[in-house]
Amino acid sequence: MSDLSLPKEFESRMKSYLGENEFREFSKALKKDPLVSVRINRHKTETQPENSKPVPWNEDGFFLEERPSFTLDPLFHAGCYYVQEASSMFIQHILKSIAAPQNGIFLDLSAAPGGKSTLLSSYLGKKGFLVANEVIKSRANILKENIIKWGLGNTLVTQNDPEHFEDLEGFFDLVLVDAPCSGEGMFRKDPDAMSEWSPDHVALCAARQERIMDKASAFVKGGGYLIYSTCTFNEKENEEMVRFIVSEYDYEPVKIPLDPSWGIVESEVLIDEVSYFGYRFFPHRVEGEGFFITVMKRPEDALVHEPKRTKDFKHPYLKPVGKQEAEKLMVQLGLPDYSGFYNLQDSYFWVNKDFQQHFEYLARFLNIRYFGVELGKINKQQFIPNHELAVSILPKTGFLKVDLDLKDALDYLRKEDIPIKDLPEGWVLVTFKNTPLGWLKNLGNRTNNYYPKDWRIRMR
Ligand code: SAM
Numbered sequence: 001m002s003d004l005s006l007p008k009e010f011e012s013r014m015k016s017y018l019g020e021n022e023f024r025e026f027s028k029a030l031k032k033d034p035l036v037s038v039r040i041n042r043h044k045t046e047t048q049p050e051n052s053k054p055v056p057w058n059e060d061g062f063f064l065e066e067r068p069s070f071t072l073d074p075l076f077h078a079g080c081y082y083v084q085e086a087s088s089m090f091i092q093h094i095l096k097s098i099a100a101p102q103n104g105i106f107l108d109l110s111a112a113p114g115g116k117s118t119l120l121s122s123y124l125g126k127k128g129f130l131v132a133n134e135v136i137k138s139r140a141n142i143l144k145e146n147i148i149k150w151g152l153g154n155t156l157v158t159q160n161d162p163e164h165f166e167d168l169e170g171f172f173d174l175v176l177v178d179a180p181c182s183g184e185g186m187f188r189k190d191p192d193a194m195s196e197w198s199p200d201h202v203a204l205c206a207a208r209q210e211r212i213m214d215k216a217s218a219f220v221k222g223g224g225y226l227i228y229s230t231c232t233f234n235e236k237e238n239e240e241m242v243r244f245i246v247s248e249y250d251y252e253p254v255k256i257p258l259d260p261s262w263g264i265v266e267s268e269v270l271i272d273e274v275s276y277f278g279y280r281f282f283p284h285r286v287e288g289e290g291f292f293i294t295v296m297k298r299p300e301d302a303l304v305h306e307p308k309r310t311k312d313f314k315h316p317y318l319k320p321v322g323k324q325e326a327e328k329l330m331v332q333l334g335l336p337d338y339s340g341f342y343n344l345q346d347s348y349f350w351v352n353k354d355f356q357q358h359f360e361y362l363a364r365f366l367n368i369r370y371f372g373v374e375l376g377k378i379n380k381q382q383f384i385p386n387h388e389l390a391v392s393i394l395p396k397t398g399f400l401k402v403d404l405d406l407k408d409a410l411d412y413l414r415k416e417d418i419p420i421k422d423l424p425e426g427w428v429l430v431t432f433k434n435t436p437l438g439w440l441k442n443l444g445n446r447t448n449n450y451y452p453k454d455w456r457i458r459m460r
Contacts, residue, residue, distance in 0.1 A: 006030070009199050010184065014233065022284070029284035034189040036067045037288075038081040039089055039119065043152055043393045044435055045080040055287075056262055058089035060122065063287065071459045074409040074432040079149035079391055084115045085189065087281040087288030090264070091116055091176070091227065094295055095123050097256050098225055103127040104173030105358055109162055109216050112139035114146035116178050116229075121152045126338075129355040130155045131172075131362065135162070144370045145455065151392040153350060156362060157370040162215040167365050170221045170303030177216045179209045181230035181237050185290020188283065206236045210244055217249040222302035226251065229293040233280070238292040242269045242276050251296035253277060262286065307361030315363055319343040332383060333375065334397025341375075347386065348375040350394060385427055387452050390436045401429045402440070412437060415449050415456040 006014075006027065015023045038049060039060045048054075048062060055061030063086065070076045070083060100106075102124055111117045112134035120130050132147060132155050134140040140159040147155050182202045183193035213228065220226050228245070230237050245251060253276040258264050263285035269276040281291035313320055321329070321341035329348060330339055340353035351359055351372035359371065374388040389396065402420050404412060409432035412418050418440060420428065428440045428447075439450040 006187070007194065007197050010197060017233070017235075018282075025284040026282060029282075030188045032188070032283075034289060035086065035287055036064045037084060037086040037089070038062055038064065039084050039122075040081045041079055041118070041122065041150060043122070043125070044078065045075070049081070055086045055089050056259065057093040057264075058086075060092065061086055061089040069459070071457055072410060074406070074413060074437055075435060077149070077413055077455070077457070078432065078435045078437050079151050080435055082115060082118045082146070082150070084119075085289045087185075087231075087286060087291035088115055088178075088229075089119065090279065090281070090291070090293060091119055091229075092123065094227065094256055094293070095120075095174075098254060098295065098297075100174050100225060101128070103354075104224075105129045105131070105171070105355065106174040106176070107131045107133065107165070107172045107219060108176045108178070109133050109165075109212070109219075110135075110178050110180060111157075112136065112143040114143045114150070116176060117143065117155065118146060118150045120174075120176065121147070121150055121155050124154050125152065126154070126336075126352070127354075128154060129352065129358060131158060131366075132156070133158045133160055133165075133366075135160065140369050147370060148388050149391055151373075153373040153392050153394060154352060154355075155371070156359060156366075156368065158362075158366040159369050160367050162212050164365060164367070165219055166215065168305065168362075169218045170305035171307075172219050172221060173224045174227065175216055175220045175224070176227045176229070177212060178229045179205075179212060179237070179241075181205050181209070181232040182234065183231055184233045185231040185281070185283075185292075187290075189289055202232075202234055202236055205232075206240065209237055209241050213241060213245050214248060217245050217251070220298045220302075221304045222298055223300045223304075224298050225254070226296045226298065227293065228296075229291065231289065231291050233282075233290055233292070238280075238294075239267060239269045239278055242278060242294050242296075243271060245296065246271050246276065250299055250302065252299060254295040254297050256295060307358050309357065310360050313360045315360075317344055318363060318368075321348065329375070332398065333389075334395040336395075342372075344374075346377050348377070349373065350375055350392075385439055387438050387450065390429060390438045396429055396436070399427055399429045400424065400442075401431055403431045403434060404437075406432070409437060410457070412440070412449060413451060413457045415451045415453065418447055418449060420447055 051065040052062035111132040117132040186193040265280040278294040373392040376385040441448040
């Protein structure tokens with residue numbers, strides 16, 4: 001972007017914050033094209049993207065030399081990577097620095113489209129559990145799609161207002177609030193952010209952030225962590241929010257180690273002679289977009305809310321699967337021994353058994369949009385697999401596989417007919433570079449393409 005004329009009030013505020021000289025560097029950086037970066041899903045691939053260099057604060061992150069057509073890359077649809085700007089990837093460095101428990105239960109309260117949720121999901125891997133929440137319905141749909149493609153099966157997608165979590169005070173090991181904000185850090189990436197900007201909009205965002213943080217800060221358990229982030233530069237939505245949280249709740253400061261070569265600026269917020277810390281990402285100093293993030297720890301002696309045991313789980317539409325049926329499914333699909341199952345309508349869902357108690361407790365309060373992995377249905381003794389199973393990291397024992405070349409893989413993703421030869425009739429797992437894309441049913445003389453209609457690609 002070359003013609004960038006910044007809103008006057010924004011310009012004068014940034015000048016007084018950075019000083020005239022540094023502001024010149026800052027506005028020069030805003031005129032450059034944004035960098036393109038991706039974060040790979042190590043549960044699906046270990047391959048570093050071609051012509052890329054690592055993001056220094058995240059071992060899964062890579063800067064690409066130029067923006068490829070992601071739509072025309074089957075591995076993008078297979079959930080092998082997520083396109084995410086690099087500053088946000090700093091969360092991985094935070095999780096490692098604070099040694100956040102990998103077998104913990106985390107909440108991402110403002111999660112759509114899912115950049116940070118997929119990062120948290122990767123961190124938790126097979127041991128932990130994530131609640132990814134988004135209040136806006138259309139955005140919750142996109143979040144669900146991205147969580148399904150990421151495929152780790154450790155996530156419950158909910159669509160709730162922050163206040164619906166009120167009964168879950170002290171429940172989570174970690175709460176992330178990536179708050180809706182005035183988006184000053186996105187001016188070069190998303191010019192709409194600039195046209196929507198005004199001092200009134202900043203004030204409105206700050207008031208909304210207070211309302212969110214007033215609730216969210218309570219959901220962290222004693223000894224757990226609260227992470228708050230925005231993609232804006234102004235102090236009202238950043239350092240002032242640290243002040244607000246600490247004025248309402250008991251939180252201890254957390255300092256994150258930084259490598260000076262990264263260019264991240266630590267900002268100190270002094271509250272009653274105690275220093276709290278925020279981390280600022282400016283595009284003239286860092287290879288990434290504008291971003292702010294802070295971490296705080298709830299004192300060990302604060303409330304810890306354990307989920308109550310429910311002996312007979314009762315839910316209007318979720319039914320636990322009986323022991324015998326569960327064992328049959330485990331053997332048939334080769335599922336791990338930490339598998340738990342539910343029926344929703346006539347579909348089978350998989351969850352990590354270690355979190356069933358948490359899940360059943362959460363299901364009492366929250367509006368569930370997706371959870372675990374939808375496996376499929378049983379019809380006339382036959383197992384009909386779901387797309388969600390194909391793109392998940394769960395084993396798919398007993399199914400035939402066909403690995404397609406690029407042309408056929410793209411045609412498959414366009415939901416076109418794929419001729420396959422020399423395979424017996426039945427369900428076939430379609431892969432590209434051995435990574436699952438979805439299902440085909442081989443009927444002998446033709447095949448049926450079961451790629452989800454709503455996800456099909458239209459680009460040639
Ligand atoms: N964390 C996401 C990611 O990394 O992909 C981006 C989140 S975006 C900055 C903020 C989100 O907050 C939006 O999806 C927006 O719909 C949601 N939101 C809007 N109003 C909200 C509210 N009152 N409470 C909680 N979230 C809200």
